[in-house]
Every structure is written in structure tokens, then in C-alpha cells.
Amino acid sequence: MDEIAKRAEFGTGSLYKYFQGKRDLYFSLIDEKVEEITRLVGAELGKDLPPIDRIASILHLQLSFIQKNRDFFKIYISERNCFQWTMKDDLGNGVHEKFMAYINSLEEVMRQGIAGGELKVMDPRDMAHGFVGIVNSFVFEWIMSPRAYSLASKAQTIMNIFFKGVRSPRTRR
Amino acid sequence: MDEIAKRAEFGTGSLYKYFQGKRDLYFSLIDEKVEEITRLVGAELGKDLPPIDRIASILHLQLSFIQKNRDFFKIYISERNCFQWTMKDDLGNGVHEKFMAYINSLEEVMRQGIAGGELKVMDPRDMAHGFVGIVNSFVFEWIMSPRAYSLASKAQTIMNIFFKGVRSPRTRR
DNA sequence: TCGAAAAATGAATAAAAATTCCTAAAATAA
DNA sequence: TTATTTTAGGAATTTTTATTCATTTTTCGA
Numbered sequence: 274m275d276e277i278a279k280r281a282e283f284g285t286g287s288l289y290k291y292f293q294g295k296r297d298l299y300f301s302l303i304d305e306k307v308e309e310i311t312r313l314v315g316a317e318l319g320k321d322l323p324p325i326d327r328i329a330s331i332l333h334l335q336l337s338f339i340q341k342n343r344d345f346f347k348i349y350i351s352e353r354n355c356f357q358w359t360m361k362d363d364l365g366n367g368v369h370e371k372f373m374a375y376i377n378s379l380e381e382v383m384r385q386g387i388a389g390g391e392l393k394v395m396d397p398r399d400m401a402h403g404f405v406g407i408v409n410s411f412v413f414e415w416i417m418s419p420r421a422y423s424l425a426s427k428a429q430t431i432m433n434i435f436f437k438g439v440r441s442p443r444t445r446r
Numbered sequence: 447m448d449e450i451a452k453r454a455e456f457g458t459g460s461l462y463k464y465f466q467g468k469r470d471l472y473f474s475l476i477d478e479k480v481e482e483i484t485r486l487v488g489a490e491l492g493k494d495l496p497p498i499d500r501i502a503s504i505l506h507l508q509l510s511f512i513q514k515n516r517d518f519f520k521i522y523i524s525e526r527n528c529f530q531w532t533m534k535d536d537l538g539n540g541v542h543e544k545f546m547a548y549i550n551s552l553e554e555v556m557r558q559g560i561a562g563g564e565l566k567v568m569d570p571r572d573m574a575h576g577f578v579g580i581v582n583s584f585v586f587e588w589i590m591s592p593r594a595y596s597l598a599s600k601a602q603t604i605m606n607i608f609f610k611g612v613r614s615p616r617t618r619r
Numbered sequence: 620t621c622g623a624a625a626a627a628t629g630a631a632t633a634a635a636a637a638t639t640c641c642t643a644a645a646a647t648a649a
Numbered sequence: 650t651t652a653t654t655t656t657a658g659g660a661a662t663t664t665t666t667a668t669t670c671a672t673t674t675t676t677c678g679a
Contacts, residue, residue, distance in 0.1 A: 274637060275659095284658030286639075295637065325613070351524070383612075393614050395606070402583045403607040410579025411572075433568070434576040438611035439556075440498070441566050447667060448629090457628035459669075468667065 300368065303352060306345050307371050310338050318378055324386030325436070331379075332408065332428055339412055340424045347416055350409075376401050407431050473541065476525060479518050480544050483511050491551055497559030498609070504552075505581065505601055512585055513597045520589055523582075549574050580604050 274295055278285040292298035317330055339346050353372060379401035386392035392400065411431060415424045447468055451458040465471035490503055512519050526545060552574040559565035565573065584604060588597045 278659090285637090286659065287657050289638070290656070390614055390616065392612050395612065396603070399584075399600075399603050400607070400612050402587050403580050403604075403612070406579040406581070406583025407576050408579070409583065410575045414575055427572075430569070430572050431576075434573070434608070434611070436611045436613040438607070438609045439565050439568060439573050439576070440609040441564055451629090458667090459629065460627050462668070463626070 302345075303349060303368055304371075306342060306349070307368060310335070311371055311375065313338065314375065314378070318382070324382055324389060324391050327382055328379075328386075328404070329428075329432060331382075332431060333425065335408065336412075336425045336428055339415075343416060343420075346412065350413060350416065376405065379404060404435055407435055475518075476522060476541055477544075479515060479522070480541060483508070484544055484548065486511065487548065487551070491555070497555055497562060497564050500555055501552075501559075501577070502601075502605060504555075505604060506598065508581065509585075509598045509601055512588075516589060516593075519585065523586060523589065549578065552577060577608055580608055 274288060275285050277298070278288055281288075288298060292301060313334055314331055317334055318327070320327075320330075322330065352368065376398075380397045383392060383397035383400040383404075387394055387397060408431060411427045412424065415422075415427070447461060448458050450471070451461055454461075461471060465474060486507055487504055490507055491500070493500075493503075495503065525541065549571075553570045556565060556570035556573040556577075560567055560570060581604060584600045585597065588595075588600070
């Protein structure tokens with residue numbers, strides 16, 4: 274808290290005027306950003322697009338948001354998986370709930386894609402998990418790396434793997 | 447440390463006979479398990495199999511290992527992404543290096559698959575990242591959930607998404 | 620069985636870090 | 650301008666938790 278106060282050019286005690294305590298401060302920051310990306314994705318979902326384009330546009334949205342907020346995502350990624358916090362009380366729970374809401378929206382998009390015949394008949398929740406998994410992995414790699422490339426440039430690769438798979442067509446019976 | 451000692455039925459001080467300190471204890475445990483799975487995967491890579499079967503068998507190996515060590519992976523998953531530790535010193539670094547070695551092996555398998563024509567021509571590193579991403583996502587979901595299903599049962603789904611993608615064939619031009 | 624060496628113990632210590640709270644500064648109203 | 654309320658500051662306090670170390674217990678060879 275001393276260090277945060279110093280960097281923010283505040284007195285240590287002043288932090289406690291704005292936040293209940295350390296955890297509250299921490300989760301307020303997380304929540305603010307999560308709220309922001311949630312709103313953006315929500316707006317995108319409002320548009321009437323074919324499922325595949327919808328997924329593509331959500332993907333672009335996310336990648337560019339992450340690229341613009343790289344320091345935040347360094348924290349968020351580790352947070353999302355940190356059970357110590359997540360489990361303990363409702364502060365962490367809120368973040369987890371927003372992530373679940375996101376998965377649910379994705380699942381719904383997948384369901385529409387299946388209904389419309391654009392996507393294979395498969396559990397839409399599994400599809401959603403597969404998708405976020407691929408995305409997370411590229412995001413994680415990008416954050417860890419010395420960032421010599423643009424994250425957004427991976428969008429096409431992600432789409433290709435997720436929609437078309439990596440197996441060569443000529444091996445298909 | 448007091449709590450660990452209590453649960454392990456040791457005196458607090460005794461822990462310091464076996465470990466340098468808290469971090470050393472922690473990473474020793476992580477390292478032990480990571481070593482174990484690394485050995486198993488290494489043995490599997492030694493076998494002479496076609497790339498796709500190879501990936502399938504590594505996947506099965508991993509999923510059943512994770513299923514058998516669920517409490518450990520609860521910790522490991524959050525660890526792998528926790529920059530606070532990872533960055534700080536060489537204890538955490540060791541774990542990260544072993545993960546990278548795993549990615550490198552996967553990349554090599556992908557490369558062979560491309561050379562043999564079974565897999566599409568695509569950056570093999572991207573392929574490797576896509577694969578671990580999908581796997582991680584299902585593992586994460588399984589660990590978080592009340593575990594009403596077997597993790598190993600997701601193997602086929604993972605293989606399908608990764609190799610064949612989710613787009614319905616009939617939409618392909 | 621005895622005695623020396625090794626191992627275990629946990630209360631005491633030290634270090635780190637969160638929170639409080641009293642004082643000082645700033646803002647606002649009369 | 651002065652009085653009053655509100656906000657900021659940071660040293661002091663409290664809490665937490667890792668580590669130490671003097672003491673006890675166990676082990677094991679003679």
C-alpha cells in the first residue's frame with residue numbers, strides 16, 4: 274500500500290478514503306477494465322451479423338483491447354486463474370462471474386451458428402471453451418514475449434485453427 | 447509455514463531442515479510433479495508414431511495425469527501464469543523453462559506433421575500454442591467445475607476442434 | 620544400558636506490510 | 650476574512666507470517 278500510494282502521489286492514509294482496503298482497491302481496478310471490455314463485447318453482440326463474422330469481430334475487438342491494455346492483462350490473466358483469491362470471497366467472485374457471463378454469450382453465438390448450419394453439430398459450450406482457450410494461449414504468449422509482433426496480427430491464425438483445424442485436407446478420406 | 451507444518455504433522459522448525467525456506471519448499475513440490483509429467487511425455491515422444499497419433503497419445507497422457515493430480519494442478523495452473531513469482535528469481539524460472547521445453551517438443555511434432563503432409567502448412571509454433579490453449583481451457587473448466595464428468599472424456603472433443611475445426615463442411619466453398 | 624550425535628520441536632524473534640488515527644492542509648460558507 | 654467542514658498526509662500501530670534457536674527427544678553404536 275505504501276508503494277502504491279507513493280507511485281500514485283498520494284498519502285498512504287488517503288488510499289483508505291477511496292477504498293475499503295487493499296483487496297477492494299485491487300478488485301476495483303480489475304473490475305473497471307473488465308466492465309469496459311464487457312461493454313464493448315456487449316455492443317458488438319447487439320449488431321446483427323452472421324455467427325462467424327460475429328466471432329471474428331469479437332476476436333478483433335478483444336485482441337486490440339488487450340494490445341492497448343497490456344499491463345492490465347498481465348495482472349488479469351494471472352488473477353483469473355488464482356484460486357487463492359477467487360475462492361475466498363465475493364470480490365474475486367465478481368470477476369469470475371463476469372468471465373462466465375462472457376463464456377455464456379459465446380456459447381449462445383455458437384448455438385446460433387449450429388442452428389444456422391454454419392458450424393458443426395457439437396456441444397456449443399465446448400466450442401466456446403475451445404475458442405477462448407486458443408485466444409488465451411496466443412495472448413499469454415504475446416504478453417510473455419518481448420512483443421516483437423502485433424497481437425492483432427494473430428487473429429487470422431486463431432480463426433483458421435478454430436474454424437478449419439490444422440489437419441491437412443488431403444489426408445481426409 | 448505454521449499451517450503446512452501442522453497439516454504435515456511436523457514442527458515448524460523441522461521444515462527448515464528439509465527446505466531452505468518457504469519458496470524452496472513450494473517450488474520443490476511443483477518441480478517434482480512437473481518432472482514426473484515431463485518424463486512421461488518424453489517417453490511417449492520416444493516412440494515412433496505418426497504425428498497425429500503422437501499428439502493423441504500425449505493428450506491422453508496429460509489428461510489422465512491431470513485427473514490423477516487435480517489438487518496439484520489447481521496450484522500449477524495459477525502458478526504458471528503468476529508473473530509475480532515467475533519473474534522474480536530462478537526458482538520460478540525453472541518451472542517456466544520446463545513449460546517452454548514442452549512447447550518446443552510439441553512444435554517439433556507439428557513440424558514433422560507438416561513435413562509428412564498430415565498437417566497444414568502453417569507456423570508449427572502457432573499450432574503448438576493453439577493446441578495447448580485448447581487443452582488448458584478444458585482443464586481449467588474441469589478443475590473449476592464440480593467435476594461431474596471425466597476429464598479424459600474430453601479428449602475426442604479436443605482432437606476434433608484442433609484437427610478439424612468447428613466450421614461445418616457444407617459451408618466450405 | 621549408556622552416551623554422544625542427529626533430528627525434531629515450537630515458543631520467541633524479526634521482518635514485512637496493512638491499517639489506523641491524529642495532525643496539517645485545503646476547500647467552502649458565512 | 651474567519652470559522653467550519655472536508656480532505657490529505659504519513660508516522661505509529663497492529664497484524665501477519667517467515668525464520669531462528671535453545672531445548673527436548675530420538676537414534677544408534679559401543
